[in-house]
Amino acid sequence: MFKEYQDYKKKLSYYHRMINLMSWDLRAKAPENSRENKYEAIEFFGNEIFKLETDPKFGELLYKLNDSSDDLNDAQKLSIKRDLKGYERFINVPGTFEAQYNTMQAKCEATWARAKAENDYASFAPALAKNIEMTKERMGYIFPGKDTYDALLDLWDYGLKTEDLDRIFKGVKDGIAPFIDDIKGKEVKKTKCDELTASPETMEKVQNFLLDYIGFDFKRGTTGDSPHALSSVIDPHDVRITNRLYGRHPLEVCLSAIHEGGHALYQQNVDPSYIGLAPNDLIYSDIHESMSRFMENTLARNVEFWLPVYDDLCNIWPEFKGVEPDDLNRFLNRWACSEVRTEADEMTYCMHIILRYEIELMMFRGNVSVNELSDIFSDKMKQYLGVTPKDQAHGILQDMHWSSVFYGYFPSYLLGSIYDGMYLEKMTDDLGDVKKLLLNKEMPKINNWLNKNIRSHGSLYDAPTLIKNLTGKEVSSDAMIRYFASKRGMQI
Numbered sequence: 001m002f003k004e005y006q007d008y009k010k011k012l013s014y015y016h017r018m019i020n021l022m023s024w025d026l027r028a029k030a031p032e033n034s035r036e037n038k039y040e041a042i043e044f045f046g047n048e049i050f051k052l053e054t055d056p057k058f059g060e061l062l063y064k065l066n067d068s069s070d071d072l073n074d075a076q077k078l079s080i081k082r083d084l085k086g087y088e089r090f091i092n093v094p095g096t097f098e099a100q101y102n103t104m105q106a107k108c109e110a111t112w113a114r115a116k117a118e119n120d121y122a123s124f125a126p127a128l129a130k131n132i133e134m135t136k137e138r139m140g141y142i143f144p145g146k147d148t149y150d151a152l153l154d155l156w157d158y159g160l161k162t163e164d165l166d167r168i169f170k171g172v173k174d175g176i177a178p179f180i181d182d183i184k185g186k187e188v189k190k191t192k193c194d195e196l197t198a199s200p201e202t203m204e205k206v207q208n209f210l211l212d213y214i215g216f217d218f219k220r221g222t223t224g225d226s227p228h229a230l231s232s233v234i235d236p237h238d239v240r241i242t243n244r245l246y247g248r249h250p251l252e253v254c255l256s257a258i259h260e261g262g263h264a265l266y267q268q269n270v271d272p273s274y275i276g277l278a279p280n281d282l283i284y285s286d287i288h289e290s291m292s293r294f295m296e297n298t299l300a301r302n303v304e305f306w307l308p309v310y311d312d313l314c315n316i317w318p319e320f321k322g323v324e325p326d327d328l329n330r331f332l333n334r335w336a337c338s339e340v341r342t343e344a345d346e347m348t349y350c351m352h353i354i355l356r357y358e359i360e361l362m363m364f365r366g367n368v369s370v371n372e373l374s375d376i377f378s379d380k381m382k383q384y385l386g387v388t389p390k391d392q393a394h395g396i397l398q399d400m401h402w403s404s405v406f407y408g409y410f411p412s413y414l415l416g417s418i419y420d421g422m423y424l425e426k427m428t429d430d431l432g433d434v435k436k437l438l439l440n441k442e443m444p445k446i447n448n449w450l451n452k453n454i455r456s457h458g459s460l461y462d463a464p465t466l467i468k469n470l471t472g473k474e475v476s477s478d479a480m481i482r483y484f485a486s487k488r489g490m491q492i
């Protein structure tokens with residue numbers, strides 16, 4: 001019977017593979033006039049997947065397997081359990097509603113893109129209102145009777161509820177308040193690194209060198225150029241990264257590549273015996289973000305990460321030759337209150353997320369109208385970081401998440417950093433000073449630790465369980481606050 005299930009899943013994975021490949025192509029290389037057809041095909045395969053996953057025959061098979069799962073191993077049992085959960089959630093969503101919901105999402109994204117380009121929130125507000133209404137209706141089908149925001153968090157399966165996030169994020173807010181007070185209203189000190197340049201061709205070489213250095217397997221992955229940095233899983237042996245190699249500071253390009261490389265390394269190092277089973281589908285976005293942010297922030301924001309490869313970098317990037325370690329250290333670690341989330345440093349970034357989390361709660365719980373949200377966004381930005389967005393494109397319209405119905409996703413970025421603080425302390429206990437490891441070029445040792453303790457498990461455990469097993473502790477922001485405190489001195 002499990003064979004029947006595996007065959008069914010294989011068929012589903014082929015559809016997913018087509019969507020993944022076309023989506024990557026759309027981001028990377030697809031010619032302009034081929035786009036419309038690809039969107040149509042993606043919609044077709046998406047509908048087929050929905051039909052297959054909610055087919056009563058599939059449900060019957062899942063119930064049968066669930067009742068007689070004694071002979072199955074843990075990963076197989078989890079696969080059945082997770083698919084059954086998905087089946088029970090989505091069986092109640094009328095197919096016609098799901099199709100309308102997907103169309104609404106596509107239109108809403110297009111409306112958002114236009115509104116952002118024209119700096120005009122008013123033209124986006126009605127689409128956002130409809131989006132919120134339909135999301136509420138959809139959550140009503142999936143989790144009848146449940147508070148909508150709790151339901152949205154459940155969709156991401158953090159294993160943490162809104163009340164946990166309230167508690168954890170309050171710890172963050174209180175913990176970083178003195179650090180923000182240090183820098184509020186102050187000018188950013190420029191370093192020589194600010195003048196660093198590189199051509200896109202050089203950046204491609206640098207990016208590939210750094211990805212190789214951190215352990216990215218080019219035999220099971222590749223890279224491409226796109227306006228947004230992303231990592232995409234095509235199938236278990238094909239993880240692709242896109243990055244924007246031009247139009248921004250070269251070190252930001254490097255950090256983006258390392259961030260996406262962190263996502264890819266997670267997928268590339270899942271225990272191979274999980275291929276085709278639930279733990280290989282990395283469903284926990286908070287753990288995913290912890291893996292990418294660990295590489296980008298916890299490791300690559302140390303000057304010790306760069307020093308051992310200084311000569312190699314100079315060989316492929318002649319402009320890097322003049323970079324002084326002190327300048328580089330300052331550039332990588334300086335904090336500044338700014339308005340755009342994706343350009344924020346790792347400390348003030350926390351407040352960008354908390355602000356959005358609070359607005360999402362208001363959208364789904366409070367009695368605010370969408371028309372008020374732009375002002376609420378700006379007021380909170382002023383209150384938390386002391387900056388006022390220069391316009392709506394740099395304020396409420398800056399992220400695409402809400403138009404793409406990614407409600408409840410923002411917390412995963414901050415949770416990722418919170419977990420990283422805990423991983424770093426445990427790694428230091430186990431392996432010694434991580435800066436020393438970096439300086440001694442011991443990336444393989446660091447990777448072995450991450451593989452053994454986190455990546456190899458895939459999504460066998462949710463984050464609270466993974467962290468409890470690893471550190472013996474509950475999720476808390478204390479370690480992250482200690483990590484930030486260790487960098488406070490660098491701000492002077």
Ligand SMILES: [Zn+2]
Nearest residue numbers: 259263289292
């Ligand atoms: Zn990420």
